[in-house]
Each structure stands twice: as structure tokens, then as C-alpha cells.
Amino acid sequence: MVEPMNWISEVVRPKIKTLFKRETPENLWVKCPDTGQMVFHKEVEGNHWVIPGSEHHLKMSAQARLKMMFDEGTWIDVPLPEVAADPLKFRDEKRYADRLKDARAKTGMPDAFKIGFGRVGGLPMTLAAQDFAFMAGSLGMAAGEAFVRGAETALDKRTPYILFSASGGARMQEGILSLMQMPRTTVAIRRLRAAKLPYIVVLTNPTTGGVTASYAMLGDVHLAEPGALICFAGPRVIEQTIREKLPDGFQRSEYLFAHGMIDQVVHRHALKETITRLCGLPHPPAAQAGDGLL
Incomplete structure (x- = not known):
């Protein structure tokens, strides 16, 4: 026997819900x-x-960083080298190849770095931005190659090199190959210094681990956004190791500035003006006409 349909509950009510949904x-x-x-x-x-x-200051994508900095929000993307995707065939709870695939789908980026070349405040510059959304901005072979390619672009175009760091450190899934990016990026910075080209680092939240222990703390000038965590090992790890309560604001950008570790804490809205002013100081000849600038 088929029960009669209650037209009030089965017909009228769904229509009302749809109307006001x-x-x-x-x-x-x-x-x-x-x-x-x-x-x-x-x-x-x-x-x-x-x-x-x-x-x-919330975390910011690499794409948004470049759009904020470059004049009129336009720049030339610097092509990045391809590297072996999973050199160690690493697997923990999930295959590393699958983690990379998910991160690329989430961010639309091949890895944690985006490099751009254009004008900032009318001056030609090469900018590199790490995206924390890509596996915590971790430093692996692809990120190391990207940083070096950015430095090579600055050398080729005779521009300052500006880095926006955001990272949880070295990428454990690549083992020693990840750690080898620390000396490789250091050599690239030495080449910039030999060419007398400015290398300016903007430390954003968070900048930690092997990135702090290498290219993030080797700038000619170190700026930091307010409230950014900047450290090698985090405060929780240090507290557990020394079994003491750390000072308020320990390892935040304001604390590091007060203790002489960085040069200036700069609000995000003032970064473009500050960097333009720093790069406008006497420096080697800028890129020449017809060099491909927008």
C-alpha cells in the first residue's frame, strides 16, 4: 500500500526553503x-x-606580493628551471609525489618560489617571493634553483635583488639534496655582492629553519613585517630544551629589531616606498633601454 503524500511537508516546505535560501x-x-x-x-x-x-599582517601569496610591489601590478615572469620531482622516491604517510601534486593544484605554482622582473617605483628590480601555501614554503631543489635563477637574472639585468621570505625551513622529503641548497644560494649571493648589486631581504611570517640559516639572513639590508616569526628553531622547541619561559614576543620581528638582528620593521603598506628609497641610493648602472622591461 502506498502512503498518501503529505503535500504540505513534501511540496510546500521545500519550495519555501528554496525561495529563501x-x-x-x-x-x-x-x-x-x-x-x-x-x-x-x-x-x-x-x-x-x-x-x-x-x-x-596575514600571510600573502607570492602572486599577490609581486602584484603589490611592481608598478601597475605588471611584471615579466622569470622562467624557472625544472628539477627532478621526487629524487629520493620518498614516502611517509603519503607519497612525496602526491604531496607535490596537491600543492601544485592548490597554489597553481610549480613550487614555492615565484620570480618577477619589472619596475618598482620606476626602478628596474628582480623580485623573488616564497609562497607559504606551497608545502610551507619549504626549501628543496626546485626552490634553490629558483632562488639562483633570480640572482642570475639580477646579475644579467644589473638590478637589485629583493627577496620576500616565508618558509618553514628545508624540505625533509629531499633530505641532503634540500640541505645542499643552503650553500648553493649562499654562492649566488656572493656573486651579487661581487657585482656590487643590492640584495635586500624582507622577512615575513614565518621565516624559519634552513632558510633563516642561509639566504634569508645574508642580505645587505634586512627588513621585516610587523609580528613576523623569525628563527631557526621555534619558541616551543627552545622552551622544551632549556626548560625556561621565554620573554614575551621572543623571536618576533620587533624583538629582533630591538636586539640588533634586523635593520627595520616596516608595515606592508610602506614596503614599496622603503625598498624604492633604498635601491635609489647610489648603485651600479641600471638596466639599459631595450632590456625587456614592461
Whole structure:
């Protein structure tokens, strides 16, 4: 026997629900990590990922970094070398090849670095940005090759080289091959220094591990965004090792500035002006006309 359909619950109610249903995007709001304040996603994005009011600096993609810095948001992408995707055939809970595939689908990037060449404040510059969303911005063979290619571009074009660091350190899935990128990037920086080309580092949240122990702390000038964690080993690891309570703000950019480890803490909105001013100081001849600048 077929039960009669209840037209009020089966017909009328679904139509009413559909009529008044609103699709709410999942990323409509952003919550401030400091204050818990809820802010419209578009408002935060339009403010270069700085929370209005609290001024908390959120993580920023490499693409957004370059767009913020280059004049009119346009630049030439520097082609990056291809490297062996999984040289050690590494596997933990998941195959390294699968982790790379997921990170590339998530970010639209081949690896953690994006390099651009263009004008900043009217001056030709080569910019390198690490994207923390790509496996925590970790340093592996591809990232090392990218950094070196950026340095080679700056040498070829006779421009300053600007790095925006954001990393959890060396990429464990590549073992010793990852650690070898530390001396390789150091050699590239020595070549910039020999050519008397400025190398400026902007330390963003977080910059840790082998990246801090190599190219992130070898700049001619070290700038840092407010509140950025900058360290080799994190505060939790240090507290567990020495079994003592660390000072407030330990390893944050303001603490490092107060103790002479970095040169200046600069708000994200003032980075372009600050870097332009630094690069406008007397330096070797700039790139010549017809060098491919936009």
C-alpha cells in the first residue's frame, strides 16, 4: 500500500526553503588572529591582507606580493628551471609525489618560489617571493634553483635583488639534496655582492629553519613585517630544551629589531616606498633601454 503524500511537508516546505535560501561563500569573512574581529574577505584582500584596526599582517601569496610591489601590478615572469620531482622516491604517510601534486593544484605554482622582473617605483628590480601555501614554503631543489635563477637574472639585468621570505625551513622529503641548497644560494649571493648589486631581504611570517640559516639572513639590508616569526628553531622547541619561559614576543620581528638582528620593521603598506628609497641610493648602472622591461 502506498502512503498518501503529505503535500504540505513534501511540496510546500521545500519550495519555501528554496525561495529563501541564500548561498553564503565560505570565505566571506576573515577572523583576526589577534582580536577575533570578523572582517569582510574583500576588505582584507583590498588592504593587502592586513586586518584593518588591529593591523595584523596575514600571510600573502607570492602572486599577490609581486602584484603589490611592481608598478601597475605588471611584471615579466622569470622562467624557472625544472628539477627532478621526487629524487629520493620518498614516502611517509603519503607519497612525496602526491604531496607535490596537491600543492601544485592548490597554489597553481610549480613550487614555492615565484620570480618577477619589472619596475618598482620606476626602478628596474628582480623580485623573488616564497609562497607559504606551497608545502610551507619549504626549501628543496626546485626552490634553490629558483632562488639562483633570480640572482642570475639580477646579475644579467644589473638590478637589485629583493627577496620576500616565508618558509618553514628545508624540505625533509629531499633530505641532503634540500640541505645542499643552503650553500648553493649562499654562492649566488656572493656573486651579487661581487657585482656590487643590492640584495635586500624582507622577512615575513614565518621565516624559519634552513632558510633563516642561509639566504634569508645574508642580505645587505634586512627588513621585516610587523609580528613576523623569525628563527631557526621555534619558541616551543627552545622552551622544551632549556626548560625556561621565554620573554614575551621572543623571536618576533620587533624583538629582533630591538636586539640588533634586523635593520627595520616596516608595515606592508610602506614596503614599496622603503625598498624604492633604498635601491635609489647610489648603485651600479641600471638596466639599459631595450632590456625587456614592461
